[in-house]
Amino acid sequence: MIKVLENIPETDPLANPAQHTIIDQVLADNKHIAGATMVVLSELQSRIGHISTPMQAYVAQKLRVPMSEVNGVVSFYSFFTTAPKGKHTMKFCMGTACYVGGMPQLIAKAEQMLGTELGHTTPDGLISLEVCRCVGACSQAPVIVVDDDLHGRVTPNKFPKIDIVASYRK
Numbered sequence: 001m002i003k004v005l006e007n008i009p010e011t012d013p014l015a016n017p018a019q020h021t022i023i024d025q026v027l028a029d030n031k032h033i034a035g036a037t038m039v040v041l042s043e044l045q046s047r048i049g050h051i052s053t054p055m056q057a058y059v060a061q062k063l064r065v066p067m068s069e070v071n072g073v074v075s076f077y078s079f080f081t082t083a084p085k086g087k088h089t090m091k092f093c094m095g096t097a098c099y100v101g102g103m104p105q106l107i108a109k110a111e112q113m114l115g116t117e118l119g120h121t122t123p124d125g126l127i128s129l130e131v132c133r134c135v136g137a138c139s140q141a142p143v144i145v146v147d148d149d150l151h152g153r154v155t156p157n158k159f160p161k162i163d164i165v166a167s168y169r170k
Helices: 002-006 017-030 036-048 053-063 067-076 096-100 103-114 164-168
Strands: 088-093 127-132 144-146 149-151
Touching: 002 053, 017 036, 017 053, 036 053, 036 067, 053 067, 088 103, 096 103, 103 127
Parallel strands: 088 127
Antiparallel strands: 088 144, 144 149
């Protein structure tokens, strides 16, 4: 744990004085609560946007719990992320209708066009790619959800022609 805290990248929230202050405040406000690990991590995810490995080590040290406990919580719950997300999130429905309707090919096309892979963010930091379970729009399959906007009947050939990407690159 100590080695992680010795080599904190410049881009990590712990290296940013304003974000470091937020982290310390969240820890101070919640360290005496039973189950503080989950409370602190939830609040940090909400306020910082992600929980990096150095942040996990710092939280473990300050709460005096094993790093494995903190990492276990972060890795178990899907709402925690360990890297910053983009300004927009593009989710690819992997429900049965969407999958059978060609979602794997659509994902490959999106990765090619956007220059990133599922679980990552475009180099410009604007769009994060994720998969999700059924969104309940099976009649529109395959479906992409960008932020709160649902786009149905999207095919690999149609993806470059529609304005999904351009409209969110603003």
